Amino acid sequence: MSKRIPDSELIISPQGRVYHLNLHPDMVAEDIIVVGDPERVPKISAYFDKVEHQVNSRELVTHTGTIGRKRLSVISSGMGTDNVELLMTELDALVNIDFATRTPKRKQQSLRIYRIGTSGCIQPDIPIDAFLVSTAALGLDTLMAFYKWEQSEQAESASLKVQRLLGLPFKPYLAEGSKELLAKFSEEFYQGVTVTAPGFYAPQGRALRKPIAFPTLPDDIAKIETGYGRFTNFEMETAGYYAMAKILGHQMISLNALIANRPNGSFSANHEATVDRLIRKAITTIV
Ligand SMILES: O=P(O)(O)O[C@H]1O[C@H](CO)[C@@H](O)[C@H]1O
Numbered sequence: 001m002s003k004r005i006p007d008s009e010l011i012i013s014p015q016g017r018v019y020h021l022n023l024h025p026d027m028v029a030e031d032i033i034v035v036g037d038p039e040r041v042p043k044i045s046a047y048f049d050k051v052e053h054q055v056n057s058r059e060l061v062t063h064t065g066t067i068g069r070k071r072l073s074v075i076s077s078g079m080g081t082d083n084v085e086l087l088m089t090e091l092d093a094l095v096n097i098d099f100a101t102r103t104p105k106r107k108q109q110s111l112r113i114y115r116i117g118t119s120g121c122i123q124p125d126i127p128i129d130a131f132l133v134s135t136a137a138l139g140l141d142t143l144m145a146f147y148k149w150e151q152s153e154q155a156e157s158a159s160l161k162v163q164r165l166l167g168l169p170f171k172p173y174l175a176e177g178s179k180e181l182l183a184k185f186s187e188e189f190y191q192g193v194t195v196t197a198p199g200f201y202a203p204q205g206r207a208l209r210k211p212i213a214f215p216t217l218p219d220d221i222a223k224i225e226t227g228y229g230r231f232t233n234f235e236m237e238t239a240g241y242y243a244m245a246k247i248l249g250h251q252m253i254s255l256n257a258l259i260a261n262r263p264n265g266s267f268s269a270n271h272e273a274t275v276d277r278l279i280r281k282a283i284t285t286i287v
């Protein structure tokens with residue numbers, strides 16, 4: 001018998017809901033769309049035939065419902081991999097821990113999780129408003145240093161190469177998306193390795209008023225070859241999702257609407273329309 005997880009480590013409300021998501025195990029589907037922006041959640045559930053549950057908890061907004069016979073949840077994380085860590089851990093707890101005994105279930109469930117998010121492209125030849133599916137992601141944040149997690153030899157050598165060529169004072173991490181889910185998103189999507197940054201400005205090489213440590217970061221990283229394919233875009237969650245999904249045994253894929261092109265200095269004329277197109281494309285593929 002596994003040890004009971006203490007009340008302080010897995011926090012469950014008297015109503016049987018997990019702490020941050022404020023969800024009960026019955027409230028999540030096996031197919032889950034994750035987004036950064038809480039206001040994107042109702043825009044996605046507007047395409048559902050029926051919405052069963054709507055829960056707001058800080059930036060974590062969840063709508064669960066159905067399209068035809070397919071049950072789907074859409075959940076917002078807010079920005080950054082720190083939010084991704086608690087979202088993925090609590091989602092996993094909802095399906096893989098028995099809340100009554102506070103012990104892991106004998107049979108583990110694997111969720112299918114799809115990120116729909118915006119992103120800035122670092123390759124000049126990829127057009128603005130294009131879609132890109134992340135084959136893998138490089139994390140410039142420290143999240144994975146807190147897990148006992150071994151990268152593959154290839155990922156380790158790619159991380160070390162990026163660290164050396166950019167002169168970073170820390171080693172990034174690299175994790176791949178689900179090959180099974182990637183195969184579903186081949187049409188209409190560019191493919192590339194996504195760079196996940198712990199911020200929108202300096203960590204993505206943007207300088208407004210003050211000098212930054214890596215001002216040529218987008219160009220420098222766009223030129224690095226690691227054997228995983230070229231680095232194509234910056235955003236703030238994918239590497240955390242991919243690494244957490246790998247550790248917890250879930251399938252994960254990240255779909256990006258490329259609303260900025262950094263080398264060209266351009267920004268989408270209608271980013272909301274691009275995101276809506278990506279939502280419709282993703283839903284059609286998932287359902
Ligand atoms: O459009 P979302 O999903 O929020 O994703 C991207 O946009 C935010 C930054 O503007 C970050 O969260 C980044 O990952």
Ligand SMILES: O=c1cc[nH]c(=O)[nH]1
Nearest residue numbers: 118119120235236260
């Ligand atoms: O450039 C961009 C655009 C969207 N999201 C990001 O994190 N970076």
